[in-house]
Amino acid sequence: MGSILTTRQTLELHKAIVQYLAPVLEKPTLDAVCQALDTSLDPATVANYLEKKWLTVLRLQKKILDLENEVNSYKALIAQANSAGNGAVLVSKDKINWLPSTVSKVYPTQTSQIVNAVAVHPKLPLLVAACADGLMIAWDIASDDPTIPQKLWNAHTRSVHALQWSLEPIDLSTAQTTLEKGLYILASCSLDLSIKIWAGDMLKHVRTLTGHEHTVSAVAFLPTNPTYLYSVSRDRSVKVWDLISGFCVASFVGHSDWVRNVDVAAINSRLLLGSAKKSAPLGDFLLTCSNDQSVRLSHHLGTGLSMLLGHAHVIETARFLPMPANRHIDKYILQNIDRFPYLLEAIVNNPVYTDSLGFKYCVSAGRDNLIKLWLLPPPVLLPHRPPQASVQNNAQGWHILDLVGHQSWVKLVETHPNGRFIISGADDKTVKVWDIASLVDQGKVTCVKTLHAHDGFVNAVHFARFEMAGLGDDALKLIEKSMRCLFFSAGTDNTVRLWQ
Numbered sequence: 001m002g003s004i005l006t007t008r009q010t011l012e013l014h015k016a017i018v019q020y021l022a023p024v025l026e027k028p029t030l031d032a033v034c035q036a037l038d039t040s041l042d043p044a045t046v047a048n049y050l051e052k053k054w055l056t057v058l059r060l061q062k063k064i065l066d067l068e069n070e071v072n073s074y075k076a077l078i079a080q081a082n083s084a085g086n087g088a089v090l091v092s093k094d095k096i097n098w099l100p101s102t103v104s105k106v107y108p109t110q111t112s113q114i115v116n117a118v119a120v121h122p123k124l125p126l127l128v129a130a131c132a133d134g135l136m137i138a139w140d141i142a143s144d145d146p147t148i149p150q151k152l153w154n155a156h157t158r159s160v161h162a163l164q165w166s167l168e169p170i171d172l173s174t175a176q177t178t179l180e181k182g183l184y185i186l187a188s189c190s191l192d193l194s195i196k197i198w199a200g201d202m203l204k205h206v207r208t209l210t211g212h213e214h215t216v217s218a219v220a221f222l223p224t225n226p227t228y229l230y231s232v233s234r235d236r237s238v239k240v241w242d243l244i245s246g247f248c249v250a251s252f253v254g255h256s257d258w259v260r261n262v263d264v265a266a267i268n269s270r271l272l273l274g275s276a277k278k279s280a281p282l283g284d285f286l287l288t289c290s291n292d293q294s295v296r297l298s299h300h301l302g303t304g305l306s307m308l309l310g311h312a313h314v315i316e317t318a319r320f321l322p323m324p325a326n327r328h329i330d331k332y333i334l335q336n337i338d339r340f341p342y343l344l345e346a347i348v349n350n351p352v353y354t355d356s357l358g359f360k361y362c363v364s365a366g367r368d369n370l371i372k373l374w375l376l377p378p379p380v381l382l383p384h385r386p387p388q389a390s391v392q393n394n395a396q397g398w399h400i401l402d403l404v405g406h407q408s409w410v411k412l413v414e415t416h417p418n419g420r421f422i423i424s425g426a427d428d429k430t431v432k433v434w435d436i437a438s439l440v441d442q443g444k445v446t447c448v449k450t451l452h453a454h455d456g457f458v459n460a461v462h463f464a465r466f467e468m469a470g471l472g473d474d475a476l477k478l479i480e481k482s483m484r485c486l487f488f489s490a491g492t493d494n495t496v497r498l499w500q
Contacts, residue, residue, distance in 0.1 A: 006124060006201040008150070014039040016050035059144065096418045096480040099433055099449060100487040100499030105146045107139050107496040115490035119163040120464045122184055124201055126150070127488065129496050130160035130188055138203060141486075141498060151203060156190035162218045163188050166226045172199065172206055172244055185243070187229055189216035195231055197243060209241050211248045218261045222284055222300075232259035232288055240300070252302030257291035265320045265359040282387060287362055289315035295364045295397070297376055299387050305379040306390045308397040313367035316411045321361040323354065324419030324476060325436050329361055329373070329400065332439035343375070343398050352378050361400075363422060365410035371403035371424055371434070373445065403434050405447045411458065417465045417479050421448075423487070425458035431489055451499070454491030462488045 005013065014037040022030055022041055034040050046052065109115060113131040120127050125142040136155040139146060169182035183200040190196075195216055197207040214234035222228040222240075228249070229241045236259060240250040265285045284300040295308035295318045308318075321329075333340065333348050353360040357378065365371040375398040377390035389395045408427035415422055422434040422445070433449035464486035487499040 006126075008202060011039065012049075013053070015042050015045050016053055018042075019045050020050040056144070063144075094480070095483060095485065096476055097420070098483065098485045099416075099421065100423075100431075100451065101449070102500050103497050104500040105141070105498040107137075107146045107149075107498070109137065109494045109496070111494065113137070113494060114459070114492050115494070115496055116159065116161055116459050117163045118460045118462045118488045118490050118496055119165050119186065120462065120484075120486060120488065121201065122165055122167055122464075126201055127496070127498075128163060128186060128203070129490060130155070130163050132159045134158055134160060134190065134192070136160060136163075136188065136203075139496075146498075153203075155188055155196060155198075156192045156194065158191035160188050160190045161216065164219045164221060166221050167223075168226050170226050170243065172197075172227070185221075185226075187219045187221070189219050189231060191215045195219060195229070195241065207243060207246045209246060209248070211239060211251075212237065215258075217259060220262050220264045223264055224284055230262055230264060230286065232262045234258040236290075238262065238286065238288060238298070238302070250302070252298075254288065254296045254298055254302070254304055255290035255292050255294065259288050259290050260315060261289050261317045263287045263319050263362075265357075282356060282381070285357070285359060285387075287318045287320055289318040289364055289366070291315075293366075295362070295374070297379075297397075299379070301386050303386060304389060304395075305387060306377050306395045306397055308362075308364060308372075308374050308376075308399075310372060310399050311364065311366050311368055311370070315364050315366035316409065317366075317413050318362060318364040319413050319415055320359045321363060321422075321436075322415055322417070322419035323358070323360070324479075325415075326353070326360050326419075328420065328436045328439055329375075332443075333375070333400065335440065336443070340398060340400075342393050347378070347392060348375075350378055352381065356381060362397075363403075363413055363415075365413050365424060367409045369404075369406050369408060369410060369426075371406075371410055371413060371422070373400040373403065374398065375400055401444065403445050403447075405432055405450075406430070412461045414461045414463045416463065417483055418476060423461055423463065425453070425461040425489060427457040429454050429456065429458060429491070431458060431461055451489075453489045453497065454493045454495065456492030458489055458491045460488070460490040460496075464488075 018034055018039055018041050112133045113135055115129045115131055117130040125140055127139045127141050129137045134156040137149045138151040140150045164187045166185040170185045171182055186198040188196050193212050195209040199206045212233040212235055216231055216233045218232050220230045227243050229243055231239050236253050236255055237251050239248050242249050286298045289295045291314045293311045297306045298304055330348055362374050362376055363371055377392040379387035379390050381387055406426040406428055410424055410426045412425040420437050425431045431451040431453040432447050434445045435448045436445055438446035464484040490496045
């Protein structure tokens with residue numbers, strides 16, 4: 001059975017045990033213990049380290065008891081509210097509809113360390129932040145003291161713009177490396193024109209990928225093969241990288257200006273149910289946005305499939321919506337089909353979206369203070385040929401509606417694992433939660449929660465999740481079972497915040 005401790009925690013525990021036993025053991029016996037634990041007596045180890053760790057465990061046990069009592073009190077309140085009649089507001093007890101409400105912890109950074117991006121490890125309580133001065137900071141979110149980082153290092157020579165964890169362990173071991181097999185990988189990209197790859201919970205530097213001629217804006221792992229990585233840049237290009245060799249294996253240009261962000265969809269990642277993966281014969285589909293005020297849907301080979309035009313300023317982000325969102329939006333469109341003169345019911349009900357593509361709707365947001373909801377036209381699918389540009393609506397996406405509420409640039413959009421909620425962050429210092437399910441009853445996507453998140457611009461929002469976005473009740477049950485109710489935001493006030 002594998003250890004529940006990380007590599008770093010195991011190493012520290014072994015050092016503490018050796019320090020504790022050193023005064024009472026003969027040297028040959030102590031040497032044998034050191035050999036068995038694969039460590040040595042380190043004079044730099046904090047005095048009475050094992051005793052201090054034990055006291056920390058006791059404090060954590062007390063905290064667990066306090067939290068259990070708090071949970072029981074909340075359950076009593078929920079039961080009381082749900083049993084009340086006469087229009088009392090019902091409190092959701094479903095984990096699948098969990099939303100952030102209050103700040104649980106604040107992770108501060110130094111004055112020069114404005115946080116541009118955050119990412120939490122897919123399995124471990126390890127949070128990583130990317131800063132404007134080139135530093136990266138890692139915290140153990142299970143620790144009592146958020147002011148002490150687990151690791152702080154000079155990752156890049158200039159501002160770090162984006163972070164992305166692989167959603168599956170990746171084997172990057174070669175004859176030239178000594179990496180363990182099956183480690184989660186973190187990718188970072190920077191104004192210094194490079195992408196760097198960090199392995200495991202120790203965040204060991206593995207690769208530096210160079211080839212872009214300007215700022216690298218964003219990165220995304222291939223769902224069908226996580227040993228490959230997409231990147232987009234101010235040099236207008238999209239590149240594909242082989243993480244094992246470190247080489248760029250493909251590059252194409254689809255925009256006429258700075259490419260700001262990229263999202264990836266593939267059938268085996270969007271229709272994953274349990275441990276059974278469906279094949280993805282069509283490969284990956286990319287959604288990119290740009291300073292040229294357009295969103296572009298592309299095949300991974302570079303073929304342009306459709307364009308989304310309608311923003312009046314730079315588009316900062318674009319995201320595919322998880323497939324569970326389809327049922328809400330489909331119902332709204334079919335009830336109001338007369339509002340969309342160039343859209344037919346046959347297109348809305350086209351099974352190609354769920355059977356072959358793994359995507360249907362997307363959102364984009366930018367400096368016009370708007371979030372736009374789109375229906376993506378299906379590409380032309382021919383046997384033994386890659387997907388071709390859509391013939392529907394002149395290969396342009398259908399604009400469904402706008403989400404209006406932010407008072408300044410919308411920089412970030414994150415999707416809830418259940419597909420029902422969209423979470424956005426903006427320069428108006430707020431994070432907003434939008435409910436897609438309100439479309440049918442109210443004819444608009446309602447903002448159900450506004451979090452006054454930071455004392456400065458919101459630079460990052462991040463929902464801890466896994467790549468699970470299938471269809472139907474079975475998929476939602478699997479999502480709920482595996483959900484981690486962790487949401488993070490970061491801003492120009494030099495803080496990262498963990499929300500309950």
